[in-house]
Amino acid sequence: MNNDYWCDFVAGWIGGCAGLVAGHPLDTIKVRQQTMGNISAAKGILNTFKFEGVRGFYKGMGFPLLSTGTLNALFFGVYGNTVRILSEGRDRPSFTDIFLAGCAGGVAQLVVACPVDLIKIKMQMQTGSSEGIWGKHFESHYRGPTSCLLDLYRKGGIRACYTGLNSMAIRDIPSFGMYMILYEGFIRTLCGSEQSASPSSLVFCGGMAGVISWAMIIPLDVVKSRIQGDNPSNPQYKNARDCFVKSYKAEGLKVFTRGFCMMSLRAFPTNGAIFLGYVSSLNLLKRISGEQKESETVVVAA
Known part of the structure; x- marks a missing residue:
């Protein structure tokens, strides 16, 4: 392994923080659509702004902001080093190498991603005085992410902090593999290689990879969000299968596309x-x- 293996971890941390700041407001609306009733994206935005102001769009961002660096450092660090190991001796990695490395990164990030997503969703579902408009009420109201985490741990231990892990693993592991294949495919088609890609090309290729890979797993994301947003004191769902069946019976197939517009945006x-x-x-x-x-080499040579 190269001595600069650490670069992928640090760069992943920086990239993850940049992505969180750019996308969190729309993620809040997506989560509320998926968990709190049949509300359109436009109405969700208006309700959030009317009753909670701009701060409402950033509910639940504190904990992810502290941890998203770690999460993305794990993903890109494991991905970057795994793909180099798998493709050693070749000019460029194959798409199989990229998929397997993406899946490996997906596994690694779950350790941090599951509790982060769980707490983020709990905080995003707190709508204050507008609960009646969203159509759902929850007993627990948390002062902040730390309060939420401690309450979950107090009531159910470590296991409660990893609610939704199975559904998240089913969603994330293969989708991260596809995510990296899509990104690499766009880069090779449009730019030839990552080294020759302009900043606008990187944004376009990364953005398109994100949209397509998320579109492939939106039904799994709905199930995951509902399980993590469930009331722990009086849970509505036993597991992912039970959530899928109950959601389908109550609202039909259309429920599994809920939040798609916000997700895409x-x-x-x-x-x-x-x-x-x-x-x-x-x-x-x-x-x-x-x-x-190079500097160290010169010093030694002298």
Whole structure:
């Protein structure tokens, strides 16, 4: 493994923070649509702004902002190093290498992603005085992410903090593999290689990869969001299968496309920002690392 293996982890941290800031407001509306009733995207935006102001769009962002660096550092760090190991001795990795490395990164990030997503959703579902308009009421009201995490742990231990892990694994592991294949496919088609890609190309390729990969898993995302948004004191769903069946019986197939518009609008800027931040900082870090190595070599030679 190269001595600059750490660059992928640091660049992933930077890219993840950039993506979170770009996409969190639309993610809040997506989650509320999926978990709190049959509300259109436009009405969701208006209700949030009317009753909660601009701050309402950033509900639940505190905890992800602290942890998203770790989450993306794990994903891109494991992905980048795995793809180099799998493709060692070849000019460029195959799409099989990229898919397997993406799946490996998807597994690694679950350790952080599951509790982060769970707490984010709990916070996003707190709508204050507008609960009646959204059509759903929950007993628990948390002062902040830490309060939410402690309450979950107090009531159900570590297991409660990983509610929805199975459905999240089913959603994330193969989708991260496809995500990286799509990104690499766009890059090779439009730019030839990542090294020759312009910033706008990185945003476009990353954004399109995000939109398409999310579109493929939106039904799984609905199930995951509903399980994580369920009331722990009086749960409505036993597991992912039970959630799927009950959701279908109550609202038909259309329920599994809920939040699609918000997801699409959010996915492009979020993933475009992630790849722009990741690739730009990765190139910079590797250049710095290379300069340091050259400097060390000169000193030794002297």
